[in-house]
Amino acid sequence: MNLKSARHLVNGSWHTAGSAKDVTDPGNGSTVGEVAWGTAGDATKAADAAAEAFGSWSRTTVRQRADLLRTAAELLADRRDELAHTLALEAGKRLPEAQGEVDFSVEYFRWFAEEARRTTGTVSPPELQGRRHLSTRKPIGVALSLTPWNFPVSIQARKLAAMLAAGCTVVGRVSEKAPLAATGLFEVLHDAGFPAGVVNLVHGPSREITAALMSHPAVRAVSFTGSTGVGRQIMASASERVVRPLLELGGNAPFIVFEDADLDAAVEGAVLGRLRNTGQSCVAANRFLVQDSIAEEFAQKLGARFDAMSIGHGVPDDGAPVPDLGPVIDADRVSAVQALVDDAEERGARRVTQRTSVPAQGSFLAPTLLADVPDDAPLVTEEVFGPAAGVVTFSSEEEAIRKANATEMGLAAYVWSGSPRRGWDIPEQLEAGIVGVNDPLPSVAFAPMGGAKQSGLGREGSSLGLEEFEEVQYVAWRP
Numbered sequence: 001m002n003l004k005s006a007r008h009l010v011n012g013s014w015h016t017a018g019s020a021k022d023v024t025d026p027g028n029g030s031t032v033g034e035v036a037w038g039t040a041g042d043a044t045k046a047a048d049a050a051a052e053a054f055g056s057w058s059r060t061t062v063r064q065r066a067d068l069l070r071t072a073a074e075l076l077a078d079r080r081d082e083l084a085h086t087l088a089l090e091a092g093k094r095l096p097e098a099q100g101e102v103d104f105s106v107e108y109f110r111w112f113a114e115e116a117r118r119t120t121g122t123v124s125p126p127e128l129q130g131r132r133h134l135s136t137r138k139p140i141g142v143a144l145s146l147t148p149w150n151f152p153v154s155i156q157a158r159k160l161a162a163m164l165a166a167g168c169t170v171v172g173r174v175s176e177k178a179p180l181a182a183t184g185l186f187e188v189l190h191d192a193g194f195p196a197g198v199v200n201l202v203h204g205p206s207r208e209i210t211a212a213l214m215s216h217p218a219v220r221a222v223s224f225t226g227s228t229g230v231g232r233q234i235m236a237s238a239s240e241r242v243v244r245p246l247l248e249l250g251g252n253a254p255f256i257v258f259e260d261a262d263l264d265a266a267v268e269g270a271v272l273g274r275l276r277n278t279g280q281s282c283v284a285a286n287r288f289l290v291q292d293s294i295a296e297e298f299a300q301k302l303g304a305r306f307d308a309m310s311i312g313h314g315v316p317d318d319g320a321p322v323p324d325l326g327p328v329i330d331a332d333r334v335s336a337v338q339a340l341v342d343d344a345e346e347r348g349a350r351r352v353t354q355r356t357s358v359p360a361q362g363s364f365l366a367p368t369l370l371a372d373v374p375d376d377a378p379l380v381t382e383e384v385f386g387p388a389a390g391v392v393t394f395s396s397e398e399e400a401i402r403k404a405n406a407t408e409m410g411l412a413a414y415v416w417s418g419s420p421r422r423g424w425d426i427p428e429q430l431e432a433g434i435v436g437v438n439d440p441l442p443s444v445a446f447a448p449m450g451g452a453k454q455s456g457l458g459r460e461g462s463s464l465g466l467e468e469f470e471e472v473q474y475v476a477w478r479p
């Protein structure tokens with residue numbers, strides 16, 4: 001595999017472009033590789049290839065598609081360590097987390113290899129003699145797979161596997177901040193034997209490339225993962241030609257801790273929930289809502305865990321242990337998170353963590369926890385997308401629910417309680433698409449992943465993820 005150069009894949013051939021951009025390692029600023037920097041013309045060629053291949057690919061049998069997806073899963077698993085190493089370098093991930101992301105990607109191909117064969121329809125009983133009423137599910141057409149930098153491989157995998165299982169042909173575009181391993185995923189699909197034109201990938205300026213793809217007459221669905229702001233733009237663009245928009249957008253997950261929770265388990269869950277991927281996850285615990293009777297004990301325990309974490313490059317030199325926390329994606333992310341922390345302190349929040357030292361080189365932040373955060377502080381009203389969080393208190397269940405829902409986002413939420421009743425009652429009242437009850441990492445390939453409110457439209461994974469790329473056709477038949 002060539003994991004140093006993120007090239008275009010168009011109609012079964014790999015291409016560079018007139019120019020290229022460097023891909024840098026957030027942990028030390030070194031160059032990891034380069035990404036072809038294409039144009040609208042490259043995007044149109046990719047969509048043309050997908051359109052050309054759609055006729056034959058959409059008529060393959062579900063067994064043929066399932067077999068190819070299973071081959072892709074096996075090939076991806078074979079290349080896991082090589083892909084994960086590149087992913088860790090370009091995205092600033094801890095190596096075990098990069099390996100976990102590739103493993104998770106394999107699960108999506110395994111899952112949709114099975115789901116491909118469960119595309120069923122209906123036969124309705126006739127109300128008039130001599131009539132038959134049938135419905136079947138067919139691939140919607142050419143689908144676009146547009147993804148961010150924080151989980152560049154698994155977010156592509158959950159889209160590509162479903163699209164291909166449904167019988168769609170695909171054009172992908174990945175964030176230029178971490179394009180190398182994601183391109184390696186497309187190389188796996190190419191090498192697995194997907195026919196020319198079925199899977200295409202184009203790199204270049206996001207607005208120009210996306211505009212060219214969205215305006216192509218063969219494009220019928222767009223699956224986008226990224227910020228809510230860009231998601232709104234994608235949705236507006238999709239309305240021009242009534243393209244089906246599937247949007248996995250921003251989050252602001254409340255991490256609610258009741259006084260009847262196992263406090264030590266909640267603290268460990270909070271470490272994972274906030275700091276996985278250095279906090280750069282849309283489903284991350286974004287704010288801590290803690291019952292007032294245990295709030296200070298929770299904050300002190302969590303703050304001590306944050307201060308004790310080792311920080312460093314996610315792929316350490318030979319023999320050195322992998323640090324507990326890696327860098328964030330770039331200096332802009334460092335500034336954005338630091339600004340939220342500084343603003344909260346100016347509003348009267350109290351710093352719980354003490355450590356501020358980080359490695360001198362690279363885009364690092366010390367994990368930071370603040371207490372007594374005002375309800376209107378952007379640290380808790382906005383998506384942090386980094387290793388910082390605020391603690392807000394509540395007295396009653398009603399207040400916890402009200403504060404949890406007081407955001408336009410509704411992707412994930414977390415409830416920590418020893419009460420089975422709360423474990424059932426509280427999620428029912430939360431405006432979130434995904435709820436973890438005493439579980440900080442709920443994501444699996446077979447569950448529906450997606451958000452409520454302004455966190456998105458549609459679901460990925462599960463059987464629902466396949467239906468998003470299918471059209472239902474009804475046939476009224478007089479045999």
Ligand SMILES: NC(=O)C1=CN([C@@H]2O[C@H](COP(=O)(O)OP(=O)(O)OC[C@H]3O[C@@H](n4cnc5c(N)ncnc54)[C@H](O)[C@@H]3O)[C@@H](O)[C@H]2O)C=CC1
Pocket residue numbers: 146147148149150151155173174175176206207210225226227228230231233247248249250251281282383385411451455456
């Ligand atoms: N709901 C979910 O599953 C996820 C949501 N996200 C959200 O994404 C954000 C972080 O990822 P980013 O890559 O910074 O998001 P982003 O929205 O800036 O970029 C996402 C993708 O869109 C491209 N893009 C940026 N501006 C564009 C435009 N005007 N037109 C077309 N394409 C454009 C980027 O190059 C990238 O490939 C966070 O807000 C996070 O919550 C990230 C991962 C998963």
Ligand SMILES: O=C(O)[C@H](O)CS(=O)(=O)O
Pocket residue numbers: 150151154155280281282283284443449
């Ligand atoms: O973007 C993300 O944060 C990930 O998609 C979350 S998960 O599905 O890997 O948990």
